[in-house]
Amino acid sequence: MSERQTEGRAPGVALLGVRHHGPGSARAVAAALEQYRPDIVLIEGPAEADPLLALAAHRDMAPPVALLAHVVDDPAQAAFWPFAAFSPEWVALRHALEHEVPARFIDLPATHTFALAEQAVAHPEPPEQPAAAPLDPIAELARLAGHSDPEQWWDDAVEHRLPDGRGDALAPFRTIAEAMAELRPGGEATGEATERRSDLLREAYMRRQLRAAVRAGHRRVAVVCGAWHVPALAAKVPVGTDNARLKGLPKARVELTWVPWTHRRLSQSTGYGAGIASPGWYEHLFTSPDRTVVRWMTRVAAFLREEDHPVSSAHVIEAVRLAETLAAMRGRPLPGLAETTDAVRAVMCEGSDVPLALVQDRLVVGDRLGEVPDEAPAVPLQRDLTRLQRGLRLKPEPDERDLDLDLRKDTDAARSRLLHRLALLDIPWGRAGASRSGSTGTFRESWRLRWEPELAVAVAEAGIWGTTVGSAATARARDRAAHAGTLAEVTGLAEVCLLADLPEALPTVLKALADRAALDADVAHLAEALPALVRTLRYGDVRGTDATALRGLAEGLAVRICIGLPPACGSLDAEGAGAMAAHLGATHAAVALLCADGSPDRPEPERSALRERWTATLRVLAGRDTVPGLLRGRAVRLLLDDGQWDAGEAARQMGLALSLATPPADAAGWIEGFLAGGGMLLVHDTQLLGLVDDWISGVPEQAFPDVLPLLRRTFAGFEAGVRRTIGERVRGGAGGGAAGGGARTSDRPGFAAEPDRARAEAAAATAALLLGLAPHPGPADHPGLAPHPGLTDHPGLTEVQR
Known part of the structure; x- marks a missing residue:
């Protein structure tokens, strides 16, 4: 100095x-x-971290780690020193x-x-x-x-x-x-x-x-x-x-502890110190006493081989030479990350950035997760969570991984309860998703897990609700029930209580649910709440929970929806009709589940009465002129799919809806609602297809620009194969009406009344060449084709000809 x-x-x-x-x-x-x-x-x-310094010498302490400080009365105020x-x-x-x-x-x-x-x-x-x-x-x-x-x-x-x-x-x-x-x-x-x-x-x-x-x-x-x-x-x-x-500085009551950290978090500008772009590379520089570039290239080659990329020792030698040459040309004392990256891209990745991105993510940044000994101070909730993680063999890991659960197994059921309870506490360790096995049963669950260091703060925040995960989740559920803003939020909370197995919170949630349901007269709110409420009834057998208390409430909501739905659907604008159509479909599925519940305490007459009441509601919607066409068409489709109406009645309803007396926009909405269940119906029912084709052909020219966006939106929801088949059927005259009287098959481009045998012979000869067989005799005037004895009866060629 x-x-x-x-x-x-x-x-x-x-x-x-x-x-x-x-x-x-x-x-x-x-x-x-x-x-x-x-x-x-x-x-x-x-x-304040001085009492924690001795833990750095503990045998179970492995960096990267971080000091976590948070305000006792407000754990959301936290900071890290990695x-x-x-x-x-x-x-x-x-x-x-x-x-x-x-x-x-x-x-x-x-x-x-x-x-x-x-x-x-x-x-x-x-x-x-x-x-x-x-x-x-x-x-x-x-x-x-x-x-x-x-x-x-x-x-x-x-x-x-x-x-x-x-x-x-x-x-x-x-x-x-x-x-x-x-x-x-x-x-x-x-x-x-x-x-x-x-x-x-x-x-x-x-x-x-x-x-x-x-x-x-x-x-x-x-x-x-x-x-x-x-x-x-x-x-x-x-x-x-x-x-x-320093005199008179304000104070806050704080607590400090050690928490695991990750290299990925070191690469971001979080907490103490600026983020670094390459923690994995920096760790390599620190731990490699000599031949830094050679050791690095060897690691990269081993990693790429694990990812099934063909990398040999010759690649390593050439990459090292290129990195050193680049460093010399750029006036650097040693090859740095830029030179090694350029060499890896050129030699080992053959100029591709795809495998290089893997190297960047897994080696240059890295996914190392540190470890902290049990002796480190922690809030009681964190200690209970650690105990549960070990008991259920759910190790926190920095990389995303999928977890498929079979809830018929005790361990998987306990894992599911833990993850649902943490989600209720706003500790998003896992995100629930669709089952990867394709199963729709209630005994399957799929989660995507990823542990982030910041979750330690979330655990500290959740510590205000209790000292164990179960007690904290119960207290949190009760609080959310008391402060819920909508009926649907309370029904969703009831579902979560069953998923998380919180029987002590369920009475409070059910009371809040009953109170709100009794006071809420908005049919849209009731229809939004019913599906989640009915889903909870499916969990009793698999999870061993008693959902009987919810059944009467769900049936009461369904009856109120049946009564209030027809007047609520009258004179809606396009936006309101779209929202109500979503409620209509969800309520239909919920009622079907509710009626399918064959519990001993629910005899068949009770289930039939609710089913008949809902069917009558759909009939009213389908035939009421004041109801938007979107909802009328949807009601007809639901009745058809349920077998309450046959195809003839559906065709009659479509004929009425698509008559000249119906405004084109309302008719297009009817078609959108009717076909919302999928386009395969038009593939298999030529009568309905002909009616749709007749109506589209007869839409006045001045109204067609208003109708076209609705039709495009409807047909865009079909799979590509369904759209193609419908188009071919219309073009080939497979439908009734104008479609039925359309062109013959022989008039369709690329098709003839009889097969063209000469062209088939030429195609057969070409196929024989591609299959490595001798050419089959073709027509006499076909250039380049000569008869070949002994192949006339070849079974492979016979199939090609056919």
């Missing part, structure tokens, strides 16, 4: 300015500490523990950090003067060195440098300190108005801790901090100035 910067620094203090999560900085710190032999190590980090194996702070902490040297965190306590942040939100201050120093010191140093890429310059200057163990290990840090001093002229002595208030507070607290270490008698103090703070820690600042600045 320059004399100006060392003037106020106590003798025996080594300021090691680093870049967070830098492998070169980490190696340099390790070499400096080994040479300096400090009797205390001070590390930039929240001061550490990787190549983080300089982690290296310094491990050195202190291995050499039995005291270690301290000296940054501003989190209790002040959270309180100041909340204070700034509640009482925002006028914007401060812009800082004279650059916001990105590395970018400024790179610019002064004549480099346009700050990351590449820093890698070349620091991260790719290997300490040789022979020189002064503290020299690089003195050089960095001098560079930072030039970017912060005057430091605290003259330039405090140019610094951010948060930095001023943090640096004042760090100087206070440094003075305390010296007063405690430590003569060889090592300080590991961000390089930007080094000039401020070296500056001569009166004690009274720092005390005045």
Whole structure:
């Protein structure tokens, strides 16, 4: 350091300015500490974490990990301080523990950090003067060195440098300190108005801790901090100035613990320190003592071979040579990530970015998940969750994985309950999806699991509801029932209570459901609530839960829908009709499930009465002129699919709906509703197809532009094969009406009344050549075809001819 910067620094203090999560900085710190032999190590980090530092030496602690701090009364206010194996702070902490040297965190306590942040939100201050120093010191140093890429310059200057163990290990840090001093002229002595208030507070607290270490008698103090703070820690600042600045800071009650972290999260700008683009590459740089590029290319080749890409040792040799050549051409001391990536793309991936993307995701970034010992402090809910995860063999993993459950098995049923309870607590470890096996039974469930480090915050937040997952989910369900905004939300909650097996919460939810259902007269709300309520009745047999209390309520809702639906469907606009059509289909499916429930306490007459009432409601909708065509057509289709009306009655209803007296737009809506169940009906019923074809052909020219969008929307919902078959049938005259009197098959392009044997013979000969057989005798005037004896009766050719 320059004399100006060392003037106020106590003798025996080594300021090691680093870049967070830098492998070169980490190696340099390790070499400096080994040479300096400090009797205390001070590390930039929240001061309250000192009691947790000893856990870093635990055999079950494996980075990447992070310190998690959160406000006790508001766990959503949380912050992370991540550490990787190549983080300089982690290296310094491990050195202190291995050499039995005291270690301290000296940054501003989190209790002040959270309180100041909340204070700034509640009482925002006028914007401060812009800082004279650059916001990105590395970018400024790179610019002064004549480099346009700050990351590449820093890698070349620091991260790719290997300490040789022979020189002064503290020299690089003195050089960095001098560079930072030039970017912060005057430091605290003259330039405090140019610094951010948060930095001023943090640096004042760090100087206070440094003075305390010296007063405690430590003569060889090592300080590991961000390089930007080094000039401020070296500056001569009166004690009274720092005390005045730190006096009266607000406080918040906080708790801290260790949590697992991931390399993927290190690559994002979250929590403490800037995100890094390549944590997997940085870990490789830190752990490879020599032949860095060769070892990296070997790892890439092994990974690509595991992914079934043909990569050999020759590829490795050529990729290493290319990377070294590129580094020399670009004036870099060693190949960096850019050179190795270019070499991998050109040699091992053959210029393709597809396998290169796998390398980038799995190796350059990486998916490593750290581990934290059980002795680490945790909220009771987290401890219970950990116990359940181990008991059910559901290990938290950073990669997405699919989990198929068979709820007839005790372990899978318990896993399902856990995942549903966590979802209720807003801890989205798993997302439910459609069963990959294709089964629609209630005993199958599929989940996609992925554990994110931030879920530790969600667990801490959910801790206000209880100390175990079961009790917390029960309390959360009761609270949601009391504050639910809609009837559908309460019915959905009842379904979740059964899925999560929360019998203690179900009475509260059912009471809220009954109260809201009794007061809610909106048919749309009732129709929205019924499907979820009926689905819950299907879970009793599989999950061993009693859903009997819901049945009477569901039947009561169904009866009220039957009574209120016809008047509610009158005179709706297009948007309202579309929403009601969705409710109509969902209610129809729900009533069918409700009537299919053959429980002993529900005799057949009761189920038949509800079925007949719903059928009568559909008949009313189908025949009422004030109901939009979309809903009338949908009602007719539901009656047809249920066997309540036959095809003849459906054709009669269609004929009425598509008559000349019906406005074209309303008729198009009728067709849309009728065909919403699928287009195969028109493929198999030529009478209905002919009616549709007749109506479309007769739509007046001036009305056709208004009708066309509705028709396109209807037919676009059919599968491509169905659309093609319908078109062929219409073109071939397969329908009634105009379709039935259309062109003969012989008039269709590409078809004739009789087969063209001459053309068939030519095709047979070509097929014989493709099959490796001798040519079959063709017509006499066909060029290039000569008779071949002995092949006239070849069975393969006979089939081709046919």
